[in-house]
Amino acid sequence: MNAEIIAVGSEMLGVSRLDTNSLYLTAELNKLGVEVVAKAVIGDDRDRLADAVRAAMSRAEILILSGGLGPTEDDVTREAVAQALDRKLVYSAEVAGWLEQRFAAARRKMAENNKRQAYVIEGADLLPNDRGTAPGQWVEESGSVAMLLPGPPHELKAMFERQCLPRIARVVPKQVIRTLFWRVAGMGESDLDHLIAPVYKKYENPVTTILAAAGDIQIHLRARCKTEAEGDALLAEVAGPMELLLGDRLYSHNGDPLEAVVGELLRKNHATVSVAESATGGMLGERLTSVAGSSEYFAGGFITYNDTMKASLLAVPQELLDEHGAVSREVAEAMAIGARRRTASTYALSVTGVAGPTGGSEKTPVGTMYVGFADAAGTYVAHRQFLGDRQRIRSFVAQMAMDVLRRRILGKL
Amino acid sequence: MNAEIIAVGSEMLGVSRLDTNSLYLTAELNKLGVEVVAKAVIGDDRDRLADAVRAAMSRAEILILSGGLGPTEDDVTREAVAQALDRKLVYSAEVAGWLEQRFAAARRKMAENNKRQAYVIEGADLLPNDRGTAPGQWVEESGSVAMLLPGPPHELKAMFERQCLPRIARVVPKQVIRTLFWRVAGMGESDLDHLIAPVYKKYENPVTTILAAAGDIQIHLRARCKTEAEGDALLAEVAGPMELLLGDRLYSHNGDPLEAVVGELLRKNHATVSVAESATGGMLGERLTSVAGSSEYFAGGFITYNDTMKASLLAVPQELLDEHGAVSREVAEAMAIGARRRTASTYALSVTGVAGPTGGSEKTPVGTMYVGFADAAGTYVAHRQFLGDRQRIRSFVAQMAMDVLRRRILGKL
Numbered sequence: 001m002n003a004e005i006i007a008v009g010s011e012m013l014g015v016s017r018l019d020t021n022s023l024y025l026t027a028e029l030n031k032l033g034v035e036v037v038a039k040a041v042i043g044d045d046r047d048r049l050a051d052a053v054r055a056a057m058s059r060a061e062i063l064i065l066s067g068g069l070g071p072t073e074d075d076v077t078r079e080a081v082a083q084a085l086d087r088k089l090v091y092s093a094e095v096a097g098w099l100e101q102r103f104a105a106a107r108r109k110m111a112e113n114n115k116r117q118a119y120v121i122e123g124a125d126l127l128p129n130d131r132g133t134a135p136g137q138w139v140e141e142s143g144s145v146a147m148l149l150p151g152p153p154h155e156l157k158a159m160f161e162r163q164c165l166p167r168i169a170r171v172v173p174k175q176v177i178r179t180l181f182w183r184v185a186g187m188g189e190s191d192l193d194h195l196i197a198p199v200y201k202k203y204e205n206p207v208t209t210i211l212a213a214a215g216d217i218q219i220h221l222r223a224r225c226k227t228e229a230e231g232d233a234l235l236a237e238v239a240g241p242m243e244l245l246l247g248d249r250l251y252s253h254n255g256d257p258l259e260a261v262v263g264e265l266l267r268k269n270h271a272t273v274s275v276a277e278s279a280t281g282g283m284l285g286e287r288l289t290s291v292a293g294s295s296e297y298f299a300g301g302f303i304t305y306n307d308t309m310k311a312s313l314l315a316v317p318q319e320l321l322d323e324h325g326a327v328s329r330e331v332a333e334a335m336a337i338g339a340r341r342r343t344a345s346t347y348a349l350s351v352t353g354v355a356g357p358t359g360g361s362e363k364t365p366v367g368t369m370y371v372g373f374a375d376a377a378g379t380y381v382a383h384r385q386f387l388g389d390r391q392r393i394r395s396f397v398a399q400m401a402m403d404v405l406r407r408r409i410l411g412k413l
Numbered sequence: 414m415n416a417e418i419i420a421v422g423s424e425m426l427g428v429s430r431l432d433t434n435s436l437y438l439t440a441e442l443n444k445l446g447v448e449v450v451a452k453a454v455i456g457d458d459r460d461r462l463a464d465a466v467r468a469a470m471s472r473a474e475i476l477i478l479s480g481g482l483g484p485t486e487d488d489v490t491r492e493a494v495a496q497a498l499d500r501k502l503v504y505s506a507e508v509a510g511w512l513e514q515r516f517a518a519a520r521r522k523m524a525e526n527n528k529r530q531a532y533v534i535e536g537a538d539l540l541p542n543d544r545g546t547a548p549g550q551w552v553e554e555s556g557s558v559a560m561l562l563p564g565p566p567h568e569l570k571a572m573f574e575r576q577c578l579p580r581i582a583r584v585v586p587k588q589v590i591r592t593l594f595w596r597v598a599g600m601g602e603s604d605l606d607h608l609i610a611p612v613y614k615k616y617e618n619p620v621t622t623i624l625a626a627a628g629d630i631q632i633h634l635r636a637r638c639k640t641e642a643e644g645d646a647l648l649a650e651v652a653g654p655m656e657l658l659l660g661d662r663l664y665s666h667n668g669d670p671l672e673a674v675v676g677e678l679l680r681k682n683h684a685t686v687s688v689a690e691s692a693t694g695g696m697l698g699e700r701l702t703s704v705a706g707s708s709e710y711f712a713g714g715f716i717t718y719n720d721t722m723k724a725s726l727l728a729v730p731q732e733l734l735d736e737h738g739a740v741s742r743e744v745a746e747a748m749a750i751g752a753r754r755r756t757a758s759t760y761a762l763s764v765t766g767v768a769g770p771t772g773g774s775e776k777t778p779v780g781t782m783y784v785g786f787a788d789a790a791g792t793y794v795a796h797r798q799f800l801g802d803r804q805r806i807r808s809f810v811a812q813m814a815m816d817v818l819r820r821r822i823l824g825k826l
Binding site for chain 2: 292
């Protein structure tokens with residue numbers, strides 16, 4: 001069974017935006033054994049979109065449209081799909097009532113143009129939206145189905161997961177897809193591929209995909225089989241040797257990000273962590289606290305962006321700052337010690353460095369980063385030189401710092 | 414003049430890859446006044462690709478294809494375009510000779526399948542590739558042109574810049590594109606549209622696009638004209654009345670994000686800011702320090718995720734915590750006062766709230782957020798109830814806090 005995906009919106013055709021909804025949708029469809037064979041982005045042009053919808057529904061069993069369901073006249077998805085299928089749009093008093101209730105609950109007045117969102121394609125099923133005002137629609141025609149979903153990713157995901165996936169699963173031919181989703185820290189994409197390719201290249205099923213982002217690498221394995229047992233056996237055959245090769249660089253067996261894995265380790269050990277951030281300016285805290293329930297183990301943090309704050313908030317000795325500079329092994333260590341002492345946390349992490357683009361020197365060029373760690377047993381400092389722009393350097397060192405914490409808790413550093 | 418872009422390759426349809434070549438191509442085309450009206454990604458399927466090529470060339474004057482020019486049987490772009498135009502592929506001894514030379518120069522033996530790359534669509538012009546083995550092709554048909562470019566970005570860019578741009582510039586009607594890129598805080602997308610639609614709806618040129626994300630709204634205006642002066646006059650005609658309607662909610666006239674705008678205000682006023690973050694856990698610090706040069710005005714920050722830290726790091730009185738709870742107007746205020754005092758900053762911002770999904774109560778349900786502000790003149794606390802998941806609530810309140818700071822600096826709060 002094949003699917004096509006169309007993202008709607010002229011803003012998606014600019015120089016800065018990419019349609020990332022399609023990545024999520026592809027992952028979910030693949031899990032059901034549905035292959036995505038084409039994707040498109042179409043501007044807010046009703047005729048052009050209607051043509052694209054007609055062509056896609058003549059080729060694929062599933063068409064997913066994202067965006068263009070808003071209240072403004074730019075939002076043409078409803079009209080374009082109706083036109084492609086030669087159906088009418090019908091005003092739904094039920095949807096209008098639901099929209100009015102939603103606005104009333106938020107104590108806001110509903111704008112007149114929101115009524116556009118109450119038009120439903122003749123014969124379509126409504127897909128409720130509990131995260132926004134745009135209801136989705138599910139419309140079938142000659143053995144194909146078009147799903148009209150809202151553009152904002154959190155609305156699209158919730159609607160697709162709750163409303164669409166169960167319906168699709170009912171019509172997709174029964175096959176079992178078993179997957180593994182691993183994450184690896186501390187090595188580059190090509191080194192990793194070089195290491196594990198000799199194993200996975202031998203197999204066409206499962207399919208192995210490697211995906212890299214800012215110091216983090218994901219490995220996806222996907223086996224298609226008749227039974228779960230057969231799928232799991234196939235996965236194990238490939239996963240076993242790869243696991244041996246990866247060792248403790250493999251930090252997640254279920255796709256959880258590093259902050260969740262570290263959080264779980266802290267929780268299990270009844271331990272807490274604090275952070276002292278210079279170059280990352282709050283990224284470590286933001287990541288650690290992005291996990292629900294992190295208040296259980298996140299003790300607190302300091303964003304000390306200048307020498308005065310490093311000295312006054314973290315008690316970094318002024319002599320260290322004068323002698324070695326703020327970007328140094330010694331200051332990273334003192335920052336971690338200071339954060340740990342001030343918060344009485346089990347562990348403390350620190351980052352100091354030059355994120356750039358300016359501020360580099362011969363001794364400490366842009367990309368120089370120190371990660372400090374302190375616990376009751378002592379301290380540890382790691383140093384690396386990163387390449388790239390400010391954002392990339394900060395992301396990489398944040399990932400590295402989280403991995404230092406993980407390895408220390410596991411006694412591997 | 415309109416363009417469409419097709420990226421070819423099944424690997425571009427996976428869960429991890431996005432076609433980024435199209436962003437570069439769009440930027441270059443826009444500079445010439447050429448509009449990109451649709452983009453697609455098509456797998457390695459000759460018939461499907463031929464259909465897409467035929468449809469695109471019937472609608473747009475320019476079609477750019479990237480990828481699928483390699484030596485393997487998966488590489489179907491040459492065949493698909495020939496099929497779409499009903500032309501033959503002709504073996505070019507000249508290209509074959511050039512390929513052999515290239516391999517010889519690299520002291521590598523040319524594989525037999527590289528000869529596939531020596532086939533040229535009847536009537537096409539060859540586009541030399543000095544960074545890879547896949548030559549490009551330029552083929553015209555009934556007033557449209559298709560450009561076949563290699564997939565690797567560095568090959569595509571070099572070929573497009575040197576071979577295609579000069580040719581396109583010769584045929585594009587001379588026109589000038591003038592743009593405005595605004596950002597607005599503190600209102601929802603439909604309220605904003607309701608407010609300014611009566612102005613921009615009157616104009617087809619410039620085109621106005623509205624785009625929303627996490628409490629931030631972008632407004633793009635784009636005018637196509639014969640001269641810069643004419644374009645600017647047109648923009649001013651629409652922008653003037655919209656500016657009056659938006660008032661101080663319009664925070665950026667050049668697309669800069671809120672953290673950059675706030676940073677510039679701080680710098681101009683020789684002022685500094687500190688943050689005290691509970692629910693946002695470091696997001697405010699991360700955003701403020703994401704701007705290069707922010708060390709000039711970012712004084713420091715505290716991530717105080719629990720009561721003990723609020724009391725010990727920010728000197729929030731224990732009575733306040735006991736009496737009102739950590740999620741309260743009083744504690745938000747005390748956090749800001751504490752951060753300002755500890756860092757001696759001009760301004761201080763604080764956030765306390767319930768990001769969820771758990772931890773809510775009847776008095777403070779999930780999504781309850783308080784933003785505190787302190788300066789020499791006194792304090793200010795804003796309260797809002799947000800909807801959505803943990804990540805969304807945190808993003809929204811971070812944006813709100815940054816806007817509180819901006820408005821206070823401007824004397825609007």
